[in-house]
Amino acid sequence: MILTSLLNCPICDGADFRPHLICIDHTVSHENFTLKTCSQCQFVFTDPRPDNTALSNYYLSDNYISHTGGKNTFIDKLYLMARKMTLRWKRKLIENNSDGDNILDIGCGTGEFLKEMQTREWKISGVEPSSTARASAEKRTGTEIHQLLSDLPAAKTFSAITLWHVLEHLPDLNQSLQTLQCLLKESGTIFIAVHNLRSYDAQYYKSFWAGYDVPRHLWHFNKENMKALLEKNGFRLTTIVPMQLDSFYVSLLSESYKDPEKSKFLHLITASLVGFQSNRAASKSTEYAASFSVALDVSAAATFGSSLTLLTLRTPGLK
Ligand SMILES: [Zn+2]
Numbered sequence: 001m002i003l004t005s006l007l008n009c010p011i012c013d014g015a016d017f018r019p020h021l022i023c024i025d026h027t028v029s030h031e032n033f034t035l036k037t038c039s040q041c042q043f044v045f046t047d048p049r050p051d052n053t054a055l056s057n058y059y060l061s062d063n064y065i066s067h068t069g070g071k072n073t074f075i076d077k078l079y080l081m082a083r084k085m086t087l088r089w090k091r092k093l094i095e096n097n098s099d100g101d102n103i104l105d106i107g108c109g110t111g112e113f114l115k116e117m118q119t120r121e122w123k124i125s126g127v128e129p130s131s132t133a134r135a136s137a138e139k140r141t142g143t144e145i146h147q148l149l150s151d152l153p154a155a156k157t158f159s160a161i162t163l164w165h166v167l168e169h170l171p172d173l174n175q176s177l178q179t180l181q182c183l184l185k186e187s188g189t190i191f192i193a194v195h196n197l198r199s200y201d202a203q204y205y206k207s208f209w210a211g212y213d214v215p216r217h218l219w220h221f222n223k224e225n226m227k228a229l230l231e232k233n234g235f236r237l238t239t240i241v242p243m244q245l246d247s248f249y250v251s252l253l254s255e256s257y258k259d260p261e262k263s264k265f266l267h268l269i270t271a272s273l274v275g276f277q278s279n280r281a282a283s284k285s286t287e288y289a290a291s292f293s294v295a296l297d298v299s300a301a302a303t304f305g306s307s308l309t310l311l312t313l314r315t316p317g318l319k
Helices: 052-059 074-097 112-118 131-141 173-183 200-208 223-232 245-258 264-285
Strands: 017-024 032-038 044-046 102-106 123-127 158-164 184-193 293-297 307-311
Touching: 017 200, 074 112, 074 158, 074 184, 074 245, 074 264, 102 112, 112 123, 112 131, 123 131, 158 173, 173 184, 173 223, 200 245, 200 264, 245 264
Parallel strands: 102 123, 102 158, 158 184, 184 307
Antiparallel strands: 017 032, 032 044, 293 307
C-alpha cells in the first residue's frame, strides 16, 4: 500500500497536526488508519491515506449496499424503507430551496435519487466513478452517467448540484469546490451531505463510529470547519438542516462494528436508543448526529451568485 501524507491543512494551510484517533477499516481491508487534527483550526482528516490509485481498492466490497442494492435481510428491508423516505425528503428539500429544473448529482451511485428527481420532471445528470454502479444508474434512468467530474463541460449549466456523502471522499477539497463554481448557474444551489464529527453518536462510538469510514472518508467535518472551507472557496453559509433518520442508521452500522458477535436484533435495539438520544441531545446542542444542512451564497463581490446548501447526514451510504 502506498500512503501519502498531507503537508498543509486544506482549510487554514496550517502544517502542525496532532494525532486524533486510530480507526479500523471495518468494511474492506480491516487495516488501521490514523486520524489527525490541525492544531490551528481543529479540522480532522485521515492522514496518511492511500494514494489516489490505491484508494480505489478500498471500495471493493459487497457491503456497500448503496451500490449493490441488497434486499434480503430484515435490516436490508429497513434500510430500503428508510432510503425511500430519505429520497422523498431530499427531493422536497431541493424543490423548496432551488429555482430551476436542471440537477447534477455527484457520486450518484445506482441512480435512485436521480430517478426520484426525474419522475418530477427535472433534467438530470450524474457522475459516478464505479462502472458497476454507473451501469445500474444508466439502466434505471435511461440517461448517460459520466465517469468523472472532468467529463462535464465547464459551463454554468446546473440550477442544483448535490453531493450526498461525497465530499468526504474527494482528495482535493478546494479544487473540487472551485469546479462546482464553474458548473453551477448564477442563481443555483449546491446541497452537500457530510457526517458531523461532534454529534452525540460520534462521541458515543468513538473509533467504532461508522461516520469515520476510513480510509474512504478522507475528511471528517464539523460545522465550523465546513463553514470555513466553503467561505474560503467563495460561498457563504445560510442554512443548516438536520437529517434525523441518519443518526439511527449510523448507530446501527456502528453497533455492528463495535460488537459483531451480538445479534442483529440487539444491534437494532441499541442503535435505536443511541439514535434517539443523539437526536435528543442535538435538539439542544444543534450538533446533529448525522445531519445538518447549510446554505451558502457566493460573496456579493463575485460576479456570479450561486448558493450552496450543506446537508450533513451521517450514513456512509444512505443515498
Ligand atoms: Zn487547519
